[in-house]
Amino acid sequence: MLPEPKRSVVAIPPPGDGPGFWAGAPSAVVWDGDIYLAYRLRRPIGKGRGYAVVIAKSSDGVSFETLLTISKEQMDTESLERPRLVHTPEGGWRLYLSCATYGTKHWRVELLEAEDPKGFDPRHAQVVLPGDPKxxxxxPVIVRQDGIWHLWASCHPLADPDETDQMVTDYATSPDGINWSWHGTALERREGSWDSRGVRVSAVYFTGHFTGDGGGDRSVVAYYDGRASAAENYEERTGIAIGVDPAALTALGSTPRAVSPYAGGGLRYLEILPLPDGRHRLYYEMTRPDGAHELRTELRTGPGTGPGTGPGPGTGYRAE
Incomplete structure (x- = not known):
């Protein structure tokens, strides 16, 4: 279920032309016949950075109507990064927002809750992943499986100002999606490889089932963004990792699995959305020829997957 840019179309264009103008970091939910998409808009450093998160709705997964725009000023943050949109088992909606703390390299995740995707109110945000001084x-990537909320988040070290672009992916669980318990690093950087500077999980799928004692016939497939240097920051490419434990993922291969054919090669923040008819829609952020990033989408057909499961590599899916 890897992106094939030649088969994709633009869902959301960037807010300007040239490097630093981005539309992307998508999170998607299908509900009641429509697709709801949360994404981040960004301008270059000095011109606004991540200035807004947009909630939009589509009947076909390609053409979107804006429902709500949340600005960085409303969230009291210097910049906004990837959101996570969730429809809860109780019928409500949650929006997890990545927020930069003013004047620092620190990031935190805040939560908004609403009865409807148009109803998120920044005045009622609560911090759920505060990070710490280090x-x-x-x-965040959030999946609810077998009654447990699972989370993978990009974590950056802050002790050395010259090293804050480094990243690993840590794993946490929760009974309610609000109070989280951390279980360490799930995906590490690989020295000497294309992902030696940073790894950020972007999409996760479970196959099989978990049991309370940690057993079961489970396996985990994760798609992640990686880069080899600080110079490649903002131009991560997509790789695959697997494991039998969501807290311990192993990256596969010595090269990226999906890249942009243009500029710095960035193809990142992959989102894979299962559709009710057994197909899947892919969303991702990709660098275009002028260096701007656009949000693109592909529709895939293939064998269906059961509840709580998802596609993995080598499953014979094809693009439409």
Whole structure:
């Protein structure tokens, strides 16, 4: 279920032309026949950075109507990064927002709750992943499986100002999606490889089932963003990691699995959305020829997957 840019179309264009203008970092939910998409808009450093998160709705997964725009000023943050949109089992909606703390390299994650995707109110935000003086936390990936909330977040070290672009992915669980318990680093950087500077999980799928004693026939497939240097910051490419434990993922291969054919090669923040008819829609952020980033989408057909499961590599899916 890897992106094939030649088969994709633009869902959301960037807010300007040239490097530093981005539309992307998508999170998608299908509900009641429509697709709801949360994404981040960004301008270059000095011109606004991540200035807004947009909630939009589509009947076809390609053409979106804006429902709500949340600005960085409303969230009292210097910049916004990848959001996470969730429809809860109780029928409500949650929006997890990655927020930069003013004047620092620190990031935190705040939560908004609403009965409807148009109803998120920044005045009622609560911090759910505060990070700490040594660690920035952002870009959460959240999956509810077998009654447990699972989370993978990008974590950056803050002790050395010259090293804050480094990142690993840590794993946490929760009974309610609000109070989280951390279980250490799930995906590490690989020295000497294309992902030696940073790894950020972008999408996770479970196959099989978990048991209370940690057993079961489970396996985990994760897609992640990686880069080899600080110079490649903002131009991460997509790789695959697997494991039998969501807290311990192993990256596969010595090269990225999906890249942009343009500029710095950035193809990141992959989101894979299962559709009710057994197909899947992919969303991702990709660098275009002028260096701007656009949000692109592909529709895939293939064998269906059961509840709580998802696609893995080598499953014979094809693009439409």
């Amino acid at each position: 660690t920035a936390v952002k870009d």
